[in-house]
Amino acid sequence: MAGPISKVCVIGAGTMGAGIAAQVANAGVPVLLLDIVPKEGSNRNAIAEGAVAKMLKTDPAPFMSKGAAKLVETGNIDDDLAKVAECDWIVEAVIERLDIKQALYAKLETLKKPGAAVSSNTSTIPLEKLVEGRSDAFAQDFLITHFFNPPRYMRLLELVTGPKTDAAVAGKVADFIDRSLGKSVVRAKDSPGFIANRIGTYWLQVAVNAAMDLGLTVEQADAIGGKPMGVPKTGVFGLIDLVGIDLMPLLQKSLGATLKPDDPFHATVRPIPLVDKMIADGFTGRKGKGGFYRINREAGKRKEAIDLATGDYRPSVSAQPPRDKLPALIARKDKTGEFAWGLLGAVLPYAANLVGEAADDIVAIDEAMKLGYNWKFGPFELIDQIGAANLAKRLADEGKPVPAILTTAGERSFYRIEGGKRQFLGSDGDYHDVVRPEGVLLLEDIKRTSKPLLKNGSAAVWDIGDGVACFEFTSKMNALDGETLKLIGKAVELVSTKMKALVVYNEGGNFSAGANLGLAIFAVNIAAWGEIEKLVAGGQFAYKALKYAPFPVVSAPAGLALGGGCEILLHSDAIQAHAESYIGLVECGVGLVPGWGGCGEMIDRWTKAGVLPKGPMPAVAKVFETVSTATVSKSAAEAKELMFLRKGDGITMNRDRLLADAKAKALSLVDGYAAPTPPEFKLPGVGGRTALSLAAHGFHKQGLATDYDLVVSDALAEVLTGGDADLVDVVSEQQLLELERKAFLARVRDPRTQARVETMLETGKPLRN
Template identity: 45%
Template sequence: MTRTVRKAAVLGAGSMGGGIAAQFANAGVPVVLLDVTAEQARAGLARQIKAGAFMHDSAVALVETGGIDADLGRLADADWIVEAVVENLDVKRALFARVEAVRRDGAAVSSNTSTIPLARLTEGLPERFARDFVITHFFNPVRHMRLLEVVAGPRTDPATAALVREAADRLLGKTVIDCRDTPAFIANRIGCYWMTVALMEAFAHGLTVEEADAVAGRPFGIPPTGIFGLFDLVGIDLVPHVWGSLFDALPADDAHRAHDILGQPRLRAMIEAGQVGRKAGGGFYRMVKDAAGRKTREVMDLDTGAYRPEQPAPAVAPDLATLMARDDALGRYAWAVLSQTVSYAAAVAPVIADDPAAVDAAMELGYNWSRGPFALADAVGCRTIADRLAAEGRDVPPLLAEAAAAGGFHRPPLRAPGVLRLDDAAVMEDTPAACLRDLGDGIACLSFRTKMNVVSEDLLAAVERVTARRDLAGLVLANDHPRAFSAGADLAHFVALLDDPAGLDAYILRGQQAFRALRAAPFPVVGAPQGVAVGGGCEILLHCDAVQAWAEAGLGLVERLVGIIPGWGGTTRLLLRMAARADLPKGPLPAPAAAFETIAGARISRSALEARAMGFLGEGDGITMNRDRLLADAKARCLALAPGYAPSAEQAVALPGPSGRVSLMNGVHAARAAGRLSPHDVVVLEELAAIVTGGDTQPAALVAEDALYALEREAVRRLAATAATRDRLRAMLETGKPLAN
């Protein structure tokens, strides 16, 4: 593509518009955010900062605010203009006419509407505008919701649609799904219907809130909020607006009209009473304090409207097929919701989407379902569903009948061009702890397979084997765990070695040697973290030649919380990285002070941008906004490093010695005096300060890597022998929470 998005503009600084602007800034794209007045735009920006929409404070500086009347001319050099004002056709069309007067040729314009057809938005506007116009339906919160529905019209220039899709994918990190110009597009068309059915059938079957949410949650693969919790989260007061607008646009024969959610008596009474959900302090659920001041949750009785203590959720089979086969209220409710949702999706899918896979992807990404309606049908059995519908005298939509005859939908997951997945790659070596796969072009990928990808002895062995190979052009460290690149060392194994000093020392030494082998390998190694990479997981990344991180990756060295220091080279590698930073003052103390502050803080970054600011990523490391593209980007980075690659030479760094340690500890003792640190924190940080300042070296003397690694091992050994560290380690293992001693 020759057209790119170098500058963006967003009109409307509400929760959606402000979030879109923040995501452009997160991607490094300057953006103009305009509202009716500059004050309103600044207020919208402030709300996004407070809500955590920005990945790092540096991104905020990329947003310029202003008023539409005074500053609309600042859109003249924007490559993509997103309209996110009130959902009113007349207001939008009037604004489009003004935008058309100032935008440059080829600048894309999109509306964030979720209810107004594209044809009505562009009616009467110039052909030049229609050529560059699409609908882009974002989901809130924009930073975290990966779905973007795009609607292009018959007059839309394909190059404009391609520009928006590409920028949304690679810059904003979205999974782009093309939709037809139909009411509510895909996700809300199916999602609002499912929400309606799940709520109305709960009343019809006489279920309690707890019962309905238990059925609608885990068995269906729906988030644990369930259906009533979801209405509380969305806001019950939005039902008349959202569902009312939808009903105005739906065809007269749409099955949604069979469920009068707008007239549901309990909902109407709750709206009148202001019981509209979390934002109002309560809806179907509410939090209250008991006599002892403890917070407890109460639930609304659906018959009386009165609140009562929440009851334990009923036991339901996690397998949906088993649950819906039960001849009781819960089983009948499960069947009612599943059958109507699948039937509706099968009936409307040919009208609203290009493929059933697009419908599944929209529901998985837009509503956080673990499986979309067609994947759910496959899991239960399309033939089972179709036969039961027919036996009950209900219509079987043609698409469902075809799937029943074919043995299921079984469509491959939606995938954008260029996306690489681990399942695509042939297995080269497979063990319970790790899997080595061939990514092609001589690049292999080592994926961890332990629980939460913790670093076990077997995983260290896998690293040792792969770094000894001579048949690779490069290695990527990546996995597809939904939450963790690696949660660090195998804590249970570490605790088991506490009474075996020799075994513990051997474990520490082996980890150091395995990680250092990544740097000494005859090929480049690229780490590709997604989710969290903490403790030993972060130390692995610090030993890679380069890192290609997902934008939302959380990196951190959190060992201080369990009474030790990073001992697999993390302290050393972070220190050396800080010493190479151009933005730190020269001299022997700034780099140790920066490394000390980061490790002592024991924080996990909230994004890759923050990880870079904390020193876990270097300026040359890459950030991938779209998680689906992480593996392909990491492979490309590895290929770029491969020609002429030679392992990095061992380094030495000038450190201040004991005087520097005293300087660092002055701050520690002040924090202890202020009550911010425990007595044992001081002991741990004394060990850390000694390492980063070089131990007993002379001021400004060069200290080699080997010496720093040795200092790490000695510190971990000493700390592991203390009762306080042992208590912390065992508490973390048993409770998952650090002990403040």
Template identity: 45%
Template sequence: MAFERVVVIGSGVMGAGIAAHCANAGCSVVLLDIVPDGADDRNQLADSAVKQMLKSDPEMLMLPEYAERIEVGNLEDDLERLAQADWIVEVVLERLDIKHSVFEKIEAHRRPGSLVTSNTSTIPRAKLMQGMPDSLAREFIITHFFNPPRYLPLLEIVSGDEVDSELLDSFCEFAEIGLGKRVIVCNDTPGFIGNRIAMFFGQSAINATVDLELTVEQTDAMLSRPIGVPKTGVFGLFDLVGVDLIPHILDSMLGELPEDDGLCQIVAHREMLEEMIADGWVGRKGKGGFYRLNTEDGKRVKEARNLQTGEYAPADRRAAFPSAKRGKLGIRQVMEHGDTGSQLVRRVVVDTLAYVCGLVPEVTDSIDDIDSAMRVGFMWKRGPFEMIDDIGADWLVAALEADGKPVPEFLARAADSGCYKVEGGELLSLTHSGEHEVCERPLEALTVADLKRRGTPLKKNGSASLWDLGDDVLLVEYHSKMNAMDPLSMEMLLSAVEEAESGDWKGIVIGNDGQHFCAGA
């Protein structure tokens, strides 16, 4: 099935981002929203969203003219447009009553065979389909995009037993190839994979920051690059996402999770967030959050919030503890250093990894999918189970026992055999049953590391290698410093062209697993 005609309902940041990305993929898009009270332009919200796309930073659209692929409308005058759609995606407020109202309108106007999806970030599919007709449930899945949709590859999908398998497979193929997404199919649980883990990690960091009397700069300096997490850290990420969204995400998840879930057990300091939100400190989209940019006196000074007093002062750009420098040697080296920064890292990382071990097989049967979700959705250098192997599962077991905390059954198994191992050139991952199985990945997710496990390059020099990627395609991998172009990498490119022209090769791909594709020449 082709997904050429798309209707996006909801023109907020996520709705607009999804509409723009579908336009980038060549789809014809209709963007709908409500009619604002007293508005002269009944399409005001959707029209404003398209205009904002042209000014967005980073750019939502690959080319400005792609905005012409997006038509605008509203949910009162334009519902008949649903009948022409191949895919209808709902991106409205995270309120079940509002979503159900939208679903009823969709079902009344769509054509049979079209796919309906929700971009909910936390609400289980079972709740979304309560009271909905079977005809909708058979053609309804969750498609959880990550913001910004053009740049973050992760797409979490939640399906159901009643969903047409051919329709699901067709959409997954479209999402992977047409939209360029790394599709992870999750079980139907609150927060799915990414948000479930990220919320625990963030809440644990808040608690440790308060308990250890640290500043937001100190916490972000330690819970970022030293452990393989983006430099925004925790509080910087809250500002980016929106401080006002954090309680909503937590409330939605806490309302569905059992009271004995690890996340429910650690939620604290809500009053701090509520006070910030009440005073308008909601993050980058407002006047600031945990950080703000002070432009008084004509200067641009980054300031950080004091968690105890709520006052702002110039941010400390040298807030990292000495243990941060040991991050290059591994997370375990940071945690064993002994300074206050290492105490913070040890507490947050150990507790988070233990929590994640308890999510298997609840959120998914595959630890590789969990690792992939955190790498491509949150830009972690390593996923949780890759961290466990790097640190040592036996070390983590000893740390939990020393803290008087229970050891998850999965972590105990990992201490015996590891989360991952390589056999016959294939990467195997530990399952809940204690066995290791091959990590099945789509061709689109193939990495150079996968090729290295399976064999040796066709050619290699000090800056680049030539690999057989499969399907009669060659891969040129740069591995110079920051993958910068130099005479040796140019030599390998020319060699690849000669090889392709002299053999039965269909094409050449240039790629690598590095943080930077190519830093220049």
């Protein structure tokens, strides 16, 4: 087998191909992006170059940082195809036409180096068709790598091998996709639509048909088929709007052409004049004029929904999801129950019949749907909620075929915990351990076999082995409160006496949304100012206790790390961040200033980074610019540019590998560890504050800052410049904390701040007062 993958070529600079190239560049690996020579114009590389330029302007961004784009080399197939000889992996992402793909492979076979992998991003053409006419040597290096769109953000990668594919080549590609590109690799069989799109397209079609047959509104269908079934809040119709209504007929056509005549999918495909008209009129979903839902800007940005019977738009009326558990939901004798059973009674048996055909086991099918369609539960986890025997009985009572795997299960569940390990039921009737990839460490697995070392209502501490403890936030949105802070103090004491290091980590959707604003506003409403002061002081004390603990602390964020969640990162010895970490000190957005030491830590980082001119003002100005505008990094790479992460901090591409990487980093710091020395600040004083105020007033004149923004930014400027300190004075860390505390408490008493906090809690959006 050839060596590791150090350069990649992507052929096809459409949305998917360009996105794959961007993700390779995000991993720090050079990538060659090729497309055809345009029919017009003198620039022969215009298509590939245009794709890169477009991605730099796209939001959400395919690139994790502007710098990543520099790793993309552009070219064209006519002039530059020979450069594939430099590449260890060639990804084909051209149009879904077999003849075009096969013609390209014929050229690649003569140009690529031995052992270099070639893969197709196809989702519709069988692998055996793709390699027809190619040599055995080419077939050994060939596989399918089916990314999901957008490649940066969707975690699923379906990998398909053929009978001749070299296992070592497939393993090399799978490992690179896992560790470097951050994808969860699910092995699928060479069957139509593979796993996720096969089930997902069927599911969406069944849902649309059932909603129309039962006369439900789109809101009712999304309420029933959404939250109760663990489907994202978009529901069915919202998801179709997101992916594009015009994509549905294309998926139906491609699957319909390749599935066996007796496949239940064929029965779901029927003329829907409403959908045809919507596509013809440009109502293709979010990318078009609207879809099943739309925002009517002429009516004051009113959300509207389409009437499935008339095709007319009307004001959207929210529908409450039923609270029934699944067995009760599908047993209801009303339209809600009929729709729920119409959906689950079709989709779950369909998925069950794909064991052996689309995937080797139920785990692959469940993972594909959770990662590819963001289902909270996979099909077999949903069956466990209903009961395999109950599902089989109802299908039999209705004269419908019962999938073999349901008969194999009988009264048993598809998943169980045995000896602290999660096991799944195989087609052989025996249970098998769910095996994690090598190097993956998950807190959910640790929890099955151990009890927390410490625990309260907001946090817990776990032993993750080798003398390392893990501090986990457990409150809603992992918001931080007094209980969290108390447990930090206890954790410091525990690790100091019994362990080597501490990792701050959790497996929630977000690391932490910051301090619990709901508790804060409750305290404001009852004028419990002493409690608020105690919370601010407690946070400062707890975070400094972490910073100066006699052992290394490594924080491992993923998702949002805002406000107090960001500040705990800033007080850690090191950070190992998931690539999709969105970090920021956002307090000014709700009329506050950072109160748990964030101001001083950010000044210290910028001062010591050595990238700014010397003197007290440059670092302060940088921090003021970032914090006053509540700037949040759009990736861990961007967080480095904003100094939320330092140069030596690590970035993990695969979310499942984050805890293991953070633990390894913590252990690497143990030998010879010494707590940091408290910094002393040379700050610009009153003169610097005046300069920052002038800058803020400039934004105000341009309409970029509100009246109250000026008040808040002045409070922030006073902290950052050292209050009444003179330019020659040295400001201690403790003095800066006192300035933070004073500014925070003054702002929280202001009714304009209170209005901002209440609006954020109610709407999730900032109030511009």
